[in-house]
Every structure is written in C-alpha cells, then in structure tokens.
Amino acid sequence: MLRIAVPNKGSLSGPAGEMLHEAGYQQRRESKELRIVDPANEVEFFYLRPRDIAIYVSSGKLDIGITGRDLLVDSGAHAEEILPLGFARSTFRFAGKPGTATGIDDLKGRTVATSYEGIVAAHLADRGIDASVVHLDGAVETAIELGVAEVIADVVETGTSLRNAGLEVFGEPIMKSEAVVIRRSDAEPDETTEPKVQQFLRRLQGVLVARTYVMMDYDCRVEQLEKAVALTPGLESPTVSPLHNEGWVAVRAMVPAKEAQRIMDDLYEIGARAILTTAIHACRL
Numbered sequence: 001m002l003r004i005a006v007p008n009k010g011s012l013s014g015p016a017g018e019m020l021h022e023a024g025y026q027q028r029r030e031s032k033e034l035r036i037v038d039p040a041n042e043v044e045f046f047y048l049r050p051r052d053i054a055i056y057v058s059s060g061k062l063d064i065g066i067t068g069r070d071l072l073v074d075s076g077a078h079a080e081e082i083l084p085l086g087f088a089r090s091t092f093r094f095a096g097k098p099g100t101a102t103g104i105d106d107l108k109g110r111t112v113a114t115s116y117e118g119i120v121a122a123h124l125a126d127r128g129i130d131a132s133v134v135h136l137d138g139a140v141e142t143a144i145e146l147g148v149a150e151v152i153a154d155v156v157e158t159g160t161s162l163r164n165a166g167l168e169v170f171g172e173p174i175m176k177s178e179a180v181v182i183r184r185s186d187a188e189p190d191e192t193t194e195p196k197v198q199q200f201l202r203r204l205q206g207v208l209v210a211r212t213y214v215m216m217d218y219d220c221r222v223e224q225l226e227k228a229v230a231l232t233p234g235l236e237s238p239t240v241s242p243l244h245n246e247g248w249v250a251v252r253a254m255v256p257a258k259e260a261q262r263i264m265d266d267l268y269e270i271g272a273r274a275i276l277t278t279a280i281h282a283c284r285l
C-alpha cells in the first residue's frame with residue numbers, strides 16, 4: 001500500500017481532496033476522519049496538518065504527501081518537490097504600513113512577524129540582514145496594529161487581507177508557492193513502491209492535463225490543412241482522417257482550454273467548419 005499524506009485543513013485541503021477524487025481515489029466522507037484505506041487502488045491516505053506533512057514524509061513513515069512549497073521550505077525537512085499541482089498559488093512577501101520600508105535593506109535592526117519563520121530567517125541570513133523574527137500562528141497582519149512587529153512576512157494571494165489591514169507589500173517577492181507532491185529527498189526507489197509512486201503521479205498529471213486542455217474537432221479542406229494544423233498542433237501531432245466528401249478532412253487535436261475560443265475563431269477564418277470542443281475527463285499522456 002502506498003501511504004500518502006493529505007492536508008486535513010486550510011487552503012490546501014479542499015482542492016487536494018477534489019484532485020484526488022478526480023484521479024479516481026476514494027476520499028474521506030467526513031472532515032474528522034484521520035485515515036482511510038482505498039483497497040481498490042492500494043493506497044492509504046493520512047489526513048494531517050499541512051505544516052506537518054513534510055516532517056512525516058521526510059521521516060520515511062509516509063511515502064509521499066501533498067503540501068505547499070512554502071510549507072516544505074519552511075519546515076527544513078529532508079523532502080523534495082516532485083510534482084507541482086497548480087492550486088493554492090500564492091506569493092510570500094514582506095509588508096508594512098505605507099512608508100515603513102522600500103526594500104529588505106531597510107529591515108536591519110527591525111522586527112518581522114511571520115508564521116513562516118524558517119523561510120524568513122533563511123532569507124534574511126542569505127542577504128546578511130540582521131533583524132529579529134517573531135513567530136505567530138496566523139492573522140499576522142494584526143501584529144503591526146498591535147505593535148508586536150513593524151513588518152510582517154506572509155502569504156499573499158489576492159492582497160485583500162493586506163489591504164484590509166492598511167498594509168502594503170515592499171521589496172522583491174520572497175518566494176512563489178503552490179501545492180506540490182513531495183517525497184523524501186534521498187528516497188531509495190524500491191521495486192514495490194516506485195511503480196506505485198509513478199502511477200500516482202501519472203494519475204495526478206492526467207487530472208492536470210484534463211483541467212487545462214480541451215479536445216477540438218473540425219473539418220477543413222485539404223488545401224487549408226497545413227494552416228489549420230499550425231493552429232492546432234496537438235501534443236504530438238493532430239489526428240487527420242478523410243471525410244466522405246473528397247477534398248475534406250476531419251482534424252482532432254488537444255488545445256489549451258484558455259485559447260480554445262481564439263483558436264476556433266482563427267480556424268473559422270481559414271475556412272474550417274463544424275468546429276467542436278469537448279471536455280477531457282481524464283487522460284494519461
């Protein structure tokens with residue numbers, strides 16, 4: 001059985017469960033369940049605090065886990081990212097009241113509040129900045145109002161939390177994060193675990209592709225085929241089949257979902273007709 005750590009709470013938990021469900025895995029029915037077995041897929045899921053996942057995985061007790069890149073780095077655990085998952089995207093930034101600082105050099109001798117002490121201390125040390133770091137569990141924006149720190153370093157997504165607290169980011173982003181699959185850094189690939197890990201990753205990659213691509217079908221005249229194929233090159237190469245009417249072909253290719261409408265317009269312009277897109281529910285590349 002492959003043993004997999006999954007976030008039990010917070011921003012990572014819902015989207016992680018949805019992705020695993022889309023990948024065909026059984027998920028817990030109740031948010032209090034700590035562990036479930038999916039015998040058909042030979043996996044066992046452990047629902048753990050997102051912050052603890054890298055620690056469990058680095059200990060080798062669990063084979064892989066889903067967590068945030070920022071949490072992985074912050075933990076300092078002996079684990080590495082093996083697949084980015086595209087959700088829980090955020091940046092990690094310094095912020096303060098307007099006019100507090102313009103860059104990291106202004107932090108010398110000041111106090112920074114954060115829930116990610118590992119990331120902040122390493123970032124300051126790398127740049128030779130001597131500043132104090134205060135660890136808070138959350139809602140760090142309030143630390144400034146209450147005078148616990150002059151500066152915070154926190155996760156920023158839309159920027160709403162900072163705006164509501166009257167704060168502004170400054171300096172370069174410290175890091176960009178998203179949900180990632182992790183495993184132990186020096187994991188020795190053994191014959192039973194490795195194929196299961198690779199199958200798990202292929203399933204999640206299949207979900208990512210199904211989310212970002214659509215299937216496009218259309219008919220076009222043979223003379224227009226090269227232009228049409230340039231618009232829809234597909235992942236390897238499009239399928240081209242003859243139509244009953246001579247001089248026409250049917251083309252089928254995967255295209256990025258975000259570009260589908262523009263591609264349909266362009267195909268129409270060059271004379272393609274019966275242009276259809278359909279959702280992809282699952283795939284293996």
Ligand SMILES: Nc1ncnc2c1ncn2[C@@H]1O[C@H](COP(=O)(O)OP(=O)(O)OP(=O)(O)O)[C@@H](O)[C@H]1O
Nearest residue numbers: 009010011012050068070088089090138155157177
């Ligand atoms: N608003 C957000 N948008 C996107 N990702 C976020 C957001 N807040 C936190 N994250 C990401 O979620 C992970 C942190 O998860 P964690 O559960 O510790 O905190 P949380 O989502 O803020 O939940 P809570 O603070 O309620 O426990 C990190 O990878 C972080 O980058």
Ligand SMILES: O=P(O)(O)OC[C@H]1O[C@H](OP(=O)(O)OP(=O)(O)O)[C@H](O)[C@@H]1O
Nearest residue numbers: 138139140155156157158159160161162
């Ligand atoms: O830029 P935004 O879209 O506002 O998102 C970022 C905010 O979301 C998270 O806070 P959360 O609500 O989880 O509270 P917390 O600070 O207690 O973790 C994070 O810590 C930021 O405060």
Ligand SMILES: [Mg+2]
Nearest residue numbers: 010011138139
């Ligand atoms: Mg939070």
